[in-house]
Amino acid sequence: MLNSGINVLFEGINMQRLLMGLLVTARVAVFSIIIGCTLGTIIGVIRTSKSKIIKMVFRIYLELFRIIPILVWLFVFYFVLPADFNINLDAEIVSIIVFSLWGAAEMSDIVRGALISLPKHQVESGKAIGLNTIQLYWYILIPQSLKRTLPSAINLATRMIKTTALLVMIGVIEVVKVGQQIIEHANLKNPTASFWVYGFIFFLYFIMCYPLSKLSQRLERKWAS
Amino acid sequence: MNLDWSYMIDQIPLYKKALILTIKLAFWGILLSTIIGLICSIIQYSKVKVLRNIVQGYIELSRNTPLLIQLFFLYYGLPKMGITIEAELCAIIGLAFLGGSYMTEALRAGIEAVPVTQIETAKAIGLSNSQLIRYILLPQAVTSSVPALGANCIFLLKETSIFSGIAILELTNTTKDLIGMFYKTNESLLMLVIGYLIILLPMSLLLSWLERRVRHAEFGY
Numbered sequence: 105m106l107n108s109g110i111n112v113l114f115e116g117i118n119m120q121r122l123l124m125g126l127l128v129t130a131r132v133a134v135f136s137i138i139i140g141c142t143l144g145t146i147i148g149v150i151r152t153s154k155s156k157i158i159k160m161v162f163r164i165y166l167e168l169f170r171i172i173p174i175l176v177w178l179f180v181f182y183f184v185l186p187a188d189f190n191i192n193l194d195a196e197i198v199s200i201i202v203f204s205l206w207g208a209a210e211m212s213d214i215v216r217g218a219l220i221s222l223p224k225h226q227v228e229s230g231k232a233i234g235l236n237t238i239q240l241y242w243y244i245l246i247p248q249s250l251k252r253t254l255p256s257a258i259n260l261a262t263r264m265i266k267t268t269a270l271l272v273m274i275g276v277i278e279v280v281k282v283g284q285q286i287i288e289h290a291n292l293k294n295p296t297a298s299f300w301v302y303g304f305i306f307f308l309y310f311i312m313c314y315p316l317s318k319l320s321q322r323l324e325r326k327w328a329s
Numbered sequence: 330m331n332l333d334w335s336y337m338i339d340q341i342p343l344y345k346k347a348l349i350l351t352i353k354l355a356f357w358g359i360l361l362s363t364i365i366g367l368i369c370s371i372i373q374y375s376k377v378k379v380l381r382n383i384v385q386g387y388i389e390l391s392r393n394t395p396l397l398i399q400l401f402f403l404y405y406g407l408p409k410m411g412i413t414i415e416a417e418l419c420a421i422i423g424l425a426f427l428g429g430s431y432m433t434e435a436l437r438a439g440i441e442a443v444p445v446t447q448i449e450t451a452k453a454i455g456l457s458n459s460q461l462i463r464y465i466l467l468p469q470a471v472t473s474s475v476p477a478l479g480a481n482c483i484f485l486l487k488e489t490s491i492f493s494g495i496a497i498l499e500l501t502n503t504t505k506d507l508i509g510m511f512y513k514t515n516e517s518l519l520m521l522v523i524g525y526l527i528i529l530l531p532m533s534l535l536l537s538w539l540e541r542r543v544r545h546a547e548f549g550y
Contacts, residue, residue, distance in 0.1 A: 171529050172522060173490035175501055179508075180518055187514045262393065269395035273494065280398070287405075299406040306398050313393035 112290045112297040113304055122301075125282035126308060128196070132278070133265045135200050140207020140264070141257060147208055148215025149241065162212065169209040175270050177202045182274045195276045199268075207264055214256045218249035251327045258320035262313045269309065279305055337516050340507060347503040348524050354417065354499065355486045355528075358424030362485065363478070365425060366432025370470075371462060373433070374440050384433070391430040396491050399423050404495040420492045424485060431481045439474030440466060475543045479536035486528060500524045 113119055151162050169177070181198045185191045193201075222245060230244045272280040283301045290297040369384045391399075400423045403414060414422065443466055451465045471478075493502030504521040508514050 171487075171533075172525055173487040173501070175490040175493070176518075176521060176525065179501070179505065179521075183508060183514045184518065266393070266395040269397040270491065272397070280401070296409045299402075299409045302398065302402040302406040306394055306402055309394045309398055310390065314389060317389075317393055 110300045112286060112294050113300060115290070118286050121282050121286065122279060122304070122308075125277065125279035128276065128278040129265075129268045129271065130312075132196060132199050132203065132271060132276070133261075133268050136203030136207055137261050137264055139200070139204040140260075141211050143204065143208035144211020145215050147212035148219065151212055151216045152219050166209045166213055169206045174202065174206055174267055175273060177206065178270060178274050195271070195274050199271050199274065199276060203264055203267070207260065210260050211257065214253050214260065215249065218252035219245060221252065222248055255320045255324040255327070258316055258323070262316045262320070265313055265316070266309065279308065332519070333513060333516055336511070336513055337520055340517070340520060343503055343507070344500070344520050344524055347498055347500045348527065350497070351486075351489050351499040351524075352528060354420050354424065354492065354497070355489050357421045358428060358489070359482055359485050361421065361425035362428025362432050362481075365429030366436050367467075369429065369433040370436035370440060373437055374462070374466070388430040388433060391426050392434075396423060396427050396488055397494050399426060400491065400495050416495055416497050419495060420489075420497055424488060427488065428481065428485045431484065432478065435474045435477035435481055436470060438477065439470035439472075442473045443469045472543050472546070476540050479540065482536065483529060483533060486532065487525075490525075 113122075147162060151159060153159070178199060181202050182195065185193060185198070226244055226248065227240065230240045235243065268278070269280060271278050272284075275281075283305050287298045287301050369387070372380045372384050375381075400419060403419045403423055404416060407414065447465055447469065448461065451461045456464065489499055490501040492499050493505060496502070498506070500521055504517045507517045511517075
Protein backbone atom coordinates (compact mmCIF):
# COMPACT_ATOMS: atom_id res chain seq x y z
CA MET A 105 0.00 0.00 0.00
CA LEU A 106 2.67 2.41 1.07
CA ASN A 107 4.82 1.87 -1.99
CA SER A 108 2.07 1.58 -4.58
CA GLY A 109 1.98 5.36 -5.04
CA ILE A 110 5.34 5.42 -6.77
CA ASN A 111 3.84 3.48 -9.68
CA VAL A 112 1.86 6.59 -10.59
CA LEU A 113 5.06 8.08 -11.92
CA PHE A 114 5.53 5.28 -14.42
CA GLU A 115 1.90 4.69 -15.39
CA GLY A 116 1.02 5.43 -19.02
CA ILE A 117 2.73 8.56 -20.28
CA ASN A 118 2.91 10.24 -16.88
CA MET A 119 6.69 10.42 -16.80
CA GLN A 120 6.73 11.83 -20.31
CA ARG A 121 4.13 14.45 -19.33
CA LEU A 122 6.12 15.51 -16.29
CA LEU A 123 9.26 15.87 -18.36
CA MET A 124 7.35 17.89 -20.97
CA GLY A 125 6.21 20.14 -18.12
CA LEU A 126 9.81 20.43 -17.03
CA LEU A 127 10.63 21.56 -20.55
CA VAL A 128 8.21 24.49 -20.20
CA THR A 129 9.84 25.41 -16.89
CA ALA A 130 13.28 25.17 -18.46
CA ARG A 131 12.17 27.22 -21.47
CA VAL A 132 10.96 30.09 -19.30
CA ALA A 133 14.11 29.88 -17.17
CA VAL A 134 16.52 29.80 -20.12
CA PHE A 135 14.85 32.64 -22.03
CA SER A 136 14.66 34.89 -19.00
CA ILE A 137 18.22 34.11 -17.92
CA ILE A 138 19.53 35.02 -21.39
CA ILE A 139 17.44 38.19 -21.72
CA GLY A 140 17.99 39.17 -18.09
CA CYS A 141 21.76 38.75 -18.22
CA THR A 142 22.14 40.65 -21.48
CA LEU A 143 19.90 43.49 -20.36
CA GLY A 144 21.46 43.46 -16.90
CA THR A 145 24.98 43.77 -18.28
CA ILE A 146 23.95 46.78 -20.37
CA ILE A 147 22.17 48.42 -17.43
CA GLY A 148 25.12 47.61 -15.18
CA VAL A 149 27.48 49.44 -17.53
CA ILE A 150 25.07 52.38 -17.73
CA ARG A 151 24.86 52.49 -13.94
CA THR A 152 28.59 53.19 -13.63
CA SER A 153 28.01 56.56 -15.30
CA LYS A 154 28.42 59.73 -13.29
CA SER A 155 24.96 61.18 -13.92
CA LYS A 156 22.95 61.29 -10.69
CA ILE A 157 19.57 61.01 -12.42
CA ILE A 158 20.48 57.82 -14.29
CA LYS A 159 21.90 56.30 -11.12
CA MET A 160 18.76 57.21 -9.20
CA VAL A 161 16.34 55.84 -11.81
CA PHE A 162 18.05 52.48 -12.04
CA ARG A 163 18.50 52.31 -8.28
CA ILE A 164 14.74 52.72 -7.83
CA TYR A 165 14.16 50.05 -10.48
CA LEU A 166 16.46 47.65 -8.64
CA GLU A 167 14.98 48.35 -5.21
CA LEU A 168 11.44 47.88 -6.51
CA PHE A 169 12.27 44.39 -7.72
CA ARG A 170 14.14 43.63 -4.51
CA ILE A 171 11.49 44.83 -2.09
CA ILE A 172 8.36 43.51 -3.78
CA PRO A 173 8.17 39.70 -3.98
CA ILE A 174 8.34 38.13 -7.44
CA LEU A 175 4.95 36.48 -6.97
CA VAL A 176 3.42 39.93 -6.55
CA TRP A 177 5.15 41.13 -9.71
CA LEU A 178 3.74 38.15 -11.58
CA PHE A 179 0.24 39.05 -10.36
CA VAL A 180 0.73 42.71 -11.23
CA PHE A 181 1.73 41.92 -14.80
CA TYR A 182 -0.77 39.10 -15.20
CA PHE A 183 -3.79 41.01 -13.90
CA VAL A 184 -3.06 44.66 -14.63
CA LEU A 185 -1.95 44.39 -18.24
CA PRO A 186 -5.25 42.91 -19.50
CA ALA A 187 -7.44 44.97 -17.16
CA ASP A 188 -5.99 48.40 -17.84
CA PHE A 189 -4.13 48.28 -21.10
CA ASN A 190 -6.11 45.61 -22.89
CA ILE A 191 -2.98 43.61 -23.58
CA ASN A 192 -3.72 39.91 -23.37
CA LEU A 193 -0.49 38.02 -23.13
CA ASP A 194 0.07 34.34 -22.65
CA ALA A 195 0.96 33.53 -19.04
CA GLU A 196 4.26 32.11 -20.22
CA ILE A 197 5.19 35.38 -21.95
CA VAL A 198 4.18 37.35 -18.86
CA SER A 199 6.43 35.20 -16.72
CA ILE A 200 9.35 35.57 -19.13
CA ILE A 201 8.89 39.36 -19.02
CA VAL A 202 8.77 39.49 -15.23
CA PHE A 203 11.71 37.13 -14.76
CA SER A 204 13.79 39.01 -17.34
CA LEU A 205 13.11 42.34 -15.64
CA TRP A 206 13.98 40.87 -12.27
CA GLY A 207 17.07 39.14 -13.60
CA ALA A 208 18.20 42.34 -15.31
CA ALA A 209 17.81 44.30 -12.08
CA GLU A 210 19.85 41.83 -10.05
CA MET A 211 22.41 41.31 -12.81
CA SER A 212 22.96 45.05 -13.19
CA ASP A 213 23.96 45.24 -9.55
CA ILE A 214 26.41 42.36 -9.95
CA VAL A 215 27.98 43.92 -13.06
CA ARG A 216 28.15 47.36 -11.51
CA GLY A 217 29.78 45.96 -8.39
CA ALA A 218 32.40 44.15 -10.47
CA LEU A 219 33.13 47.19 -12.65
CA ILE A 220 33.64 49.62 -9.80
CA SER A 221 35.78 47.12 -7.91
CA LEU A 222 38.35 47.11 -10.71
CA PRO A 223 41.44 49.19 -9.98
CA LYS A 224 41.18 52.69 -11.35
CA HIS A 225 44.53 52.61 -13.12
CA GLN A 226 43.13 50.01 -15.53
CA VAL A 227 40.72 52.59 -16.96
CA GLU A 228 43.37 55.30 -16.92
CA SER A 229 46.01 53.22 -18.68
CA GLY A 230 43.43 52.11 -21.22
CA LYS A 231 42.57 55.71 -21.97
CA ALA A 232 46.23 56.68 -22.01
CA ILE A 233 47.02 54.26 -24.81
CA GLY A 234 44.16 55.76 -26.78
CA LEU A 235 41.33 53.24 -26.57
CA ASN A 236 37.84 54.57 -27.13
CA THR A 237 35.01 53.74 -24.73
CA ILE A 238 33.83 50.64 -26.57
CA GLN A 239 37.35 49.28 -26.89
CA LEU A 240 37.97 50.11 -23.24
CA TYR A 241 34.99 48.01 -22.16
CA TRP A 242 35.52 45.24 -24.67
CA TYR A 243 39.24 44.63 -24.17
CA ILE A 244 39.91 45.80 -20.63
CA LEU A 245 36.94 46.02 -18.32
CA ILE A 246 34.63 43.22 -19.40
CA PRO A 247 37.25 40.42 -19.53
CA GLN A 248 38.49 41.35 -16.08
CA SER A 249 35.11 41.79 -14.47
CA LEU A 250 33.87 38.52 -15.97
CA LYS A 251 35.80 36.59 -13.33
CA ARG A 252 34.07 38.53 -10.60
CA THR A 253 30.60 38.37 -12.10
CA LEU A 254 30.38 34.79 -13.31
CA PRO A 255 29.99 33.00 -9.93
CA SER A 256 27.29 35.44 -8.80
CA ALA A 257 25.61 35.30 -12.20
CA ILE A 258 25.38 31.50 -11.98
CA ASN A 259 23.97 31.88 -8.48
CA LEU A 260 21.36 34.25 -9.86
CA ALA A 261 20.53 31.68 -12.55
CA THR A 262 19.87 28.99 -9.93
CA ARG A 263 17.67 31.41 -8.03
CA MET A 264 15.72 32.12 -11.20
CA ILE A 265 15.29 28.41 -11.93
CA LYS A 266 14.03 27.86 -8.39
CA THR A 267 11.62 30.75 -8.64
CA THR A 268 10.04 29.32 -11.80
CA ALA A 269 8.09 27.08 -9.42
CA LEU A 270 5.84 30.13 -8.94
CA LEU A 271 4.62 29.96 -12.53
CA VAL A 272 1.92 27.54 -11.47
CA MET A 273 0.25 30.38 -9.55
CA ILE A 274 -0.52 32.33 -12.71
CA GLY A 275 -1.67 29.27 -14.60
CA VAL A 276 1.27 28.23 -16.73
CA ILE A 277 1.08 24.52 -17.48
CA GLU A 278 4.53 23.61 -16.25
CA VAL A 279 5.91 20.73 -14.23
CA VAL A 280 4.08 21.52 -10.98
CA LYS A 281 0.75 21.93 -12.74
CA VAL A 282 1.22 18.68 -14.64
CA GLY A 283 2.05 17.05 -11.31
CA GLN A 284 -1.20 18.35 -9.84
CA GLN A 285 -3.15 17.03 -12.81
CA ILE A 286 -1.59 13.61 -12.41
CA ILE A 287 -2.33 13.62 -8.69
CA GLU A 288 -5.95 14.58 -9.24
CA HIS A 289 -6.35 11.86 -11.81
CA ALA A 290 -4.79 9.18 -9.62
CA ASN A 291 -6.19 10.33 -6.30
CA LEU A 292 -8.91 7.69 -5.96
CA LYS A 293 -6.84 4.73 -7.04
CA ASN A 294 -3.64 5.84 -5.44
CA PRO A 295 -4.02 8.00 -2.34
CA THR A 296 -0.28 8.27 -1.81
CA ALA A 297 0.29 9.69 -5.29
CA SER A 298 0.81 13.26 -4.08
CA PHE A 299 3.68 12.20 -1.85
CA TRP A 300 5.56 10.59 -4.72
CA VAL A 301 4.75 13.15 -7.40
CA TYR A 302 5.72 16.14 -5.27
CA GLY A 303 8.74 14.21 -4.05
CA PHE A 304 9.74 13.60 -7.66
CA ILE A 305 9.31 17.28 -8.61
CA PHE A 306 11.37 18.20 -5.54
CA PHE A 307 14.07 15.87 -6.83
CA LEU A 308 13.83 17.30 -10.38
CA TYR A 309 14.45 20.83 -9.14
CA PHE A 310 17.31 19.59 -7.03
CA ILE A 311 19.10 17.94 -9.94
CA MET A 312 18.62 21.07 -12.04
CA CYS A 313 20.06 23.47 -9.47
CA TYR A 314 22.66 21.38 -7.66
CA PRO A 315 25.24 21.18 -10.50
CA LEU A 316 24.93 24.92 -11.13
CA SER A 317 25.44 25.90 -7.51
CA LYS A 318 28.40 23.50 -7.23
CA LEU A 319 29.90 25.05 -10.39
CA SER A 320 29.49 28.54 -8.97
CA GLN A 321 31.14 27.50 -5.70
CA ARG A 322 34.05 25.93 -7.55
CA LEU A 323 34.58 28.97 -9.79
CA GLU A 324 34.45 31.26 -6.78
CA ARG A 325 37.09 29.22 -4.96
CA LYS A 326 39.27 28.92 -8.05
CA TRP A 327 39.23 32.61 -8.90
CA ALA A 328 39.38 33.92 -5.36
CA SER A 329 43.07 33.10 -5.02
CA MET B 330 -6.81 55.06 -13.97
CA ASN B 331 -9.56 55.75 -11.46
CA LEU B 332 -9.15 54.18 -8.07
CA ASP B 333 -12.16 53.22 -6.00
CA TRP B 334 -11.07 54.64 -2.65
CA SER B 335 -14.15 53.59 -0.69
CA TYR B 336 -13.59 50.01 -1.78
CA MET B 337 -10.01 50.21 -0.56
CA ILE B 338 -11.09 51.59 2.82
CA ASP B 339 -13.65 48.80 3.13
CA GLN B 340 -10.97 46.18 2.65
CA ILE B 341 -8.58 47.56 5.24
CA PRO B 342 -9.66 45.13 8.03
CA LEU B 343 -9.02 42.13 5.77
CA TYR B 344 -5.59 43.42 4.84
CA LYS B 345 -4.82 44.19 8.46
CA LYS B 346 -5.58 40.60 9.38
CA ALA B 347 -3.45 39.33 6.52
CA LEU B 348 -0.60 41.67 7.47
CA ILE B 349 -0.61 40.43 11.05
CA LEU B 350 -0.64 36.81 9.90
CA THR B 351 2.25 37.48 7.51
CA ILE B 352 4.29 39.11 10.26
CA LYS B 353 3.48 36.30 12.69
CA LEU B 354 4.52 33.53 10.28
CA ALA B 355 7.63 35.42 9.21
CA PHE B 356 8.60 36.07 12.82
CA TRP B 357 8.44 32.41 13.83
CA GLY B 358 10.08 31.30 10.60
CA ILE B 359 12.97 33.73 10.98
CA LEU B 360 13.42 32.90 14.68
CA LEU B 361 13.52 29.17 14.01
CA SER B 362 15.82 29.52 11.03
CA THR B 363 18.24 31.63 13.07
CA ILE B 364 18.31 28.92 15.73
CA ILE B 365 18.85 26.23 13.08
CA GLY B 366 21.55 28.40 11.52
CA LEU B 367 23.37 28.81 14.85
CA ILE B 368 23.30 25.09 15.58
CA CYS B 369 24.33 24.08 12.07
CA SER B 370 27.16 26.60 11.83
CA ILE B 371 28.58 25.41 15.16
CA ILE B 372 28.34 21.83 13.92
CA GLN B 373 30.21 22.83 10.77
CA TYR B 374 32.88 24.50 12.87
CA SER B 375 33.26 21.40 15.01
CA LYS B 376 35.17 18.67 13.29
CA VAL B 377 32.68 15.82 13.80
CA LYS B 378 32.58 14.33 10.33
CA VAL B 379 29.20 12.55 10.36
CA LEU B 380 27.32 15.57 11.67
CA ARG B 381 29.09 17.86 9.22
CA ASN B 382 28.05 15.69 6.32
CA ILE B 383 24.45 15.67 7.48
CA VAL B 384 24.45 19.46 7.76
CA GLN B 385 26.10 19.79 4.34
CA GLY B 386 23.45 17.54 2.81
CA TYR B 387 20.68 19.55 4.45
CA ILE B 388 22.13 22.81 3.13
CA GLU B 389 22.41 21.52 -0.43
CA LEU B 390 18.89 20.08 -0.33
CA SER B 391 17.24 23.20 0.99
CA ARG B 392 19.21 25.69 -1.09
CA ASN B 393 18.61 23.93 -4.38
CA THR B 394 14.86 23.41 -4.21
CA PRO B 395 12.08 26.00 -4.39
CA LEU B 396 10.06 26.81 -1.28
CA LEU B 397 6.78 26.20 -3.11
CA ILE B 398 7.70 22.60 -3.81
CA GLN B 399 8.88 22.09 -0.23
CA LEU B 400 5.55 23.41 1.01
CA PHE B 401 3.53 21.28 -1.43
CA PHE B 402 5.47 18.25 -0.27
CA LEU B 403 4.84 19.08 3.40
CA TYR B 404 1.21 20.07 2.98
CA TYR B 405 -0.10 17.71 0.30
CA GLY B 406 2.46 14.90 0.26
CA LEU B 407 3.07 14.05 3.90
CA PRO B 408 -0.58 13.66 5.02
CA LYS B 409 -0.83 10.77 2.57
CA MET B 410 1.94 9.04 4.51
CA GLY B 411 0.07 9.57 7.78
CA ILE B 412 1.73 12.79 8.92
CA THR B 413 -0.82 15.60 8.95
CA ILE B 414 0.45 19.10 9.69
CA GLU B 415 -1.68 22.21 9.99
CA ALA B 416 -1.22 24.75 7.18
CA GLU B 417 0.31 27.50 9.32
CA LEU B 418 2.68 25.09 11.02
CA CYS B 419 3.61 23.78 7.57
CA ALA B 420 4.42 27.30 6.46
CA ILE B 421 6.62 27.93 9.50
CA ILE B 422 8.41 24.59 9.09
CA GLY B 423 8.95 25.25 5.38
CA LEU B 424 10.30 28.74 5.99
CA ALA B 425 12.59 27.50 8.76
CA PHE B 426 13.81 24.65 6.54
CA LEU B 427 14.65 27.09 3.77
CA GLY B 428 15.97 29.88 5.99
CA GLY B 429 18.07 27.61 8.18
CA SER B 430 20.52 26.91 5.39
CA TYR B 431 20.81 30.57 4.41
CA MET B 432 21.43 31.56 8.03
CA THR B 433 24.02 28.76 8.36
CA GLU B 434 25.92 30.05 5.34
CA ALA B 435 25.85 33.62 6.68
CA LEU B 436 27.07 32.61 10.14
CA ARG B 437 29.68 30.26 8.71
CA ALA B 438 31.17 33.11 6.72
CA GLY B 439 31.23 35.10 9.96
CA ILE B 440 32.98 32.29 11.85
CA GLU B 441 35.55 31.94 9.08
CA ALA B 442 36.23 35.66 9.29
CA VAL B 443 37.30 35.42 12.94
CA PRO B 444 41.12 35.66 12.92
CA VAL B 445 42.97 32.45 13.79
CA THR B 446 45.00 34.34 16.39
CA GLN B 447 41.83 34.89 18.41
CA ILE B 448 41.17 31.17 18.58
CA GLU B 449 44.79 30.31 19.32
CA THR B 450 44.96 32.90 22.07
CA ALA B 451 41.77 31.59 23.60
CA LYS B 452 43.17 28.08 23.59
CA ALA B 453 46.44 29.33 25.01
CA ILE B 454 44.76 30.88 28.03
CA GLY B 455 43.03 27.56 28.61
CA LEU B 456 39.42 28.11 27.55
CA SER B 457 37.45 24.95 26.96
CA ASN B 458 35.82 24.34 23.61
CA SER B 459 32.37 25.48 24.73
CA GLN B 460 33.85 28.59 26.37
CA LEU B 461 35.76 29.31 23.17
CA ILE B 462 32.56 29.13 21.11
CA ARG B 463 30.52 31.14 23.58
CA TYR B 464 32.89 33.94 24.52
CA ILE B 465 35.23 34.30 21.54
CA LEU B 466 33.82 32.79 18.39
CA LEU B 467 30.10 33.58 18.36
CA PRO B 468 30.18 37.24 19.50
CA GLN B 469 32.66 38.10 16.75
CA ALA B 470 31.06 35.89 14.13
CA VAL B 471 27.57 37.29 14.74
CA THR B 472 28.71 40.91 14.55
CA SER B 473 30.50 40.42 11.27
CA SER B 474 27.60 38.51 9.72
CA VAL B 475 24.90 41.02 10.70
CA PRO B 476 24.54 42.44 7.15
CA ALA B 477 24.10 38.96 5.68
CA LEU B 478 21.66 37.97 8.41
CA GLY B 479 19.65 41.10 7.76
CA ALA B 480 19.51 40.42 4.04
CA ASN B 481 18.29 36.91 4.85
CA CYS B 482 15.53 38.30 7.09
CA ILE B 483 14.24 40.45 4.23
CA PHE B 484 14.53 37.53 1.82
CA LEU B 485 12.51 35.29 4.16
CA LEU B 486 9.87 37.96 4.66
CA LYS B 487 9.40 38.14 0.92
CA GLU B 488 9.25 34.37 0.67
CA THR B 489 6.09 34.43 2.83
CA SER B 490 4.22 35.45 -0.33
CA ILE B 491 4.65 31.84 -1.47
CA PHE B 492 2.46 30.61 1.39
CA SER B 493 -0.50 31.52 -0.78
CA GLY B 494 0.20 28.20 -2.53
CA ILE B 495 -1.01 26.24 0.50
CA ALA B 496 -4.17 28.23 1.20
CA ILE B 497 -2.91 30.51 3.93
CA LEU B 498 -4.68 33.85 3.86
CA GLU B 499 -1.63 36.07 4.00
CA LEU B 500 -1.24 39.28 2.00
CA THR B 501 -0.80 37.80 -1.46
CA ASN B 502 -3.52 35.20 -1.14
CA THR B 503 -5.98 37.72 0.29
CA THR B 504 -5.33 39.93 -2.71
CA LYS B 505 -5.79 37.07 -5.12
CA ASP B 506 -9.11 36.19 -3.46
CA LEU B 507 -10.32 39.78 -3.55
CA ILE B 508 -9.40 40.17 -7.21
CA GLY B 509 -11.38 37.03 -7.92
CA MET B 510 -14.40 38.28 -5.96
CA PHE B 511 -14.67 41.96 -6.87
CA TYR B 512 -12.48 42.30 -9.95
CA LYS B 513 -10.93 45.47 -8.52
CA THR B 514 -7.47 44.59 -9.76
CA ASN B 515 -5.65 47.90 -9.37
CA GLU B 516 -6.99 48.70 -5.94
CA SER B 517 -6.24 45.26 -4.54
CA LEU B 518 -2.74 45.16 -5.95
CA LEU B 519 -2.03 48.66 -4.70
CA MET B 520 -3.10 47.62 -1.21
CA LEU B 521 -0.87 44.55 -1.50
CA VAL B 522 2.19 46.58 -2.44
CA ILE B 523 1.48 49.05 0.38
CA GLY B 524 1.14 46.08 2.74
CA TYR B 525 4.59 44.79 1.83
CA LEU B 526 6.09 48.26 2.04
CA ILE B 527 4.64 48.67 5.55
CA ILE B 528 6.56 45.59 6.66
CA LEU B 529 9.71 45.87 4.58
CA LEU B 530 10.60 49.56 4.68
CA PRO B 531 10.84 49.86 8.49
CA MET B 532 12.59 46.50 8.52
CA SER B 533 15.23 47.59 6.05
CA LEU B 534 15.74 50.92 7.87
CA LEU B 535 16.04 49.08 11.17
CA LEU B 536 18.57 46.67 9.70
CA SER B 537 20.78 49.39 8.25
CA TRP B 538 20.67 51.16 11.62
CA LEU B 539 21.64 47.91 13.34
CA GLU B 540 24.46 47.41 10.85
CA ARG B 541 25.81 50.88 11.63
CA ARG B 542 25.58 50.27 15.37
CA VAL B 543 27.40 46.96 15.12
CA ARG B 544 30.13 48.45 12.97
CA HIS B 545 30.46 51.29 15.43
CA ALA B 546 30.81 48.83 18.30
CA GLU B 547 33.39 46.84 16.41
CA PHE B 548 35.57 49.45 14.77
CA GLY B 549 34.55 52.69 16.46
CA TYR B 550 33.43 54.67 13.43
